[in-house]
Amino acid sequence: MNISEFAKEAGVSVSAVSRYFNDGYLSDDKRALIEAALERTGYMPSYSARTIRTKVTKLVGVILPKLSSESISRVTEGISEVLSAEGFELLLVNTANDYKREITSLELFRQNRVDGVILLASVFTDTHRALLSKMRVPTVIVGQQLKGFNCVCHNDLGAAYSMTKLMLDKGAKRPAFIGANQDDVAAGRDRRRGFEKAVTEAGITVDPKMCEIAKFSMDSGYEKAKLLLSGRKKPDCIFCATDNIAAGVMQYCRETDISIPGDLMIGGVGDSRMGKVLYVPLSSVHLHYKTAGREGANMLLSEMKSGSEVHRILQLEYDIVERESTKRG
Amino acid sequence: MNISEFAKEAGVSVSAVSRYFNDGYLSDDKRALIEAALERTGYMPSYSARTIRTKVTKLVGVILPKLSSESISRVTEGISEVLSAEGFELLLVNTANDYKREITSLELFRQNRVDGVILLASVFTDTHRALLSKMRVPTVIVGQQLKGFNCVCHNDLGAAYSMTKLMLDKGAKRPAFIGANQDDVAAGRDRRRGFEKAVTEAGITVDPKMCEIAKFSMDSGYEKAKLLLSGRKKPDCIFCATDNIAAGVMQYCRETDISIPGDLMIGGVGDSRMGKVLYVPLSSVHLHYKTAGREGANMLLSEMKSGSEVHRILQLEYDIVERESTKRG
DNA sequence: GCGGGATGTGGTATCGGTTTCATATCGTGT
């Protein structure tokens, strides 16, 4: 059933029906007629037909690398909370860690499919940059920082620095690092730099042999821990770029009877739920993921309303959460 | 830029452009002209304009109670995997555990916004049933079983039964239960029935005082554990309807020096990542969440293709994963 | 040489809404 059939059924004009669903200027008589017919028929106007004239989709595209990650789902929850309150819906694209799909999705979103885009990016290539600057809809990047674009990000460097410093202040002398791919500026490069900054400041030379690059998984953390802890020069603390990696390290320690924090201190980033219940509760850095999602959504909202081209970068701070894995002395 | 402007720019007819993006019957000359103009202008056809004629949105609505839950995000990942391979995108609605939003979202999806709907439901009210039977688009329910509709669900009763039986077989005599709201048929009622079945079969009478209802959170599990374990009659095993609840129970046991599995065995459901790294690794039941998502998506796809009204129910089986929390003798 | 299927083409009706426009009625201040 379309609007003219419905209008006939209700005994009013097409314009009247359209006015009912949009602005005012409609007599109470007609309003009642329409409501009665609505009750009878269950008519609903077609969104796409509306969109074709108004150019408004009430849809926001969200591009993310995976769904089953605590940090990402928290961010998404923040986004969803703010946007749904404003009547927007989320068009989700799960790239499954495939950068090419980020590109194709951005392409897709240029076709007037959405009113705005939020990109939970991992890595930026030149293609990314080129495409992003050609976007015709407001776009916000969450979790990474890219000059010239709207971003909400975390202080990854500071977080890594503080966590590493915490362990060094407790007397660690042989710090090790297990991080993520350096192409990922936030979780990879910045967290490594934070680690290195703290180590250097403590008067220790960063030893490349004490630094490993892992995937974002427990298993990977486990493997890298095995590498680091079975060598000759053993670390007395490990800073892990994510809690997942830290959990893998801890697994290895449990199996090999390495005592935590006695023999080895461990610190993570992300303050995941898991960290609290690990067999040795994990010290971590709380990043405000949900807030990042909310703020990203708010930034997008204001961008969509104003249509302005101002680019802002919002960096959120962090909180150190100390638990048993670093409690010495 | 719209199709006629673009057609003029390319030097071809509007029909030719439309044919370029759809079927064949287009000479190579025109194809080349269009491709050249595409390169120059970056024109993309409008999705909503297309939808208005074809009635195809290439969108699937997914309604879920929350995002930051491991089980739900796994299901969603399965859904996303299958549907994106078929060129569909997900329109996500996060109801934030608000049943009313499930209703309004279903309403919304009746407006030709999507080609199909997947509902990760929690609770079914009469309103749900009424609305679901009025849906004009193919709909699949994942995680719950509702007669007369397309469903993909787990064998929740069997899962709970087997886990409880495992603990009873190891000699537990005073089994306790911490479950979820009984309005949730799958995670609430069925898992409780499975527990009760196993207990009864073992010749033990189910003691209502040994049964608590928690929320789906660690904290709630912790609180209920305190209730059960500080009473006079202490349980020697607790079956928890979810791993999160079990993790809360374990937290309490750690604080109060209750030894696991010596004093108390604990079993969960869901085989969450957390379970493996808990301070006592948790026995759990692996439910095939991602598979459920995939199968739900497949079911929806075949429903959308055929347009048939056949209703199927697919129940997935489970695997017991035994870890230290129930390893006795 | 001719009927008929496959291929190729552009004009235009159509999808289901919104917005503009011309027009009408009303209350009200002067």
Add this chain to the structure above:
DNA sequence: ACACGATATGAAACCGATACCACATCCCGC
């Protein structure tokens, strides 16, 4: 009595695509 703004109304143009239609080739078999 009259001008004027606020309210109310339906017809028709319009948004940007697709699908149908009428028509033009071309190739093939008979």
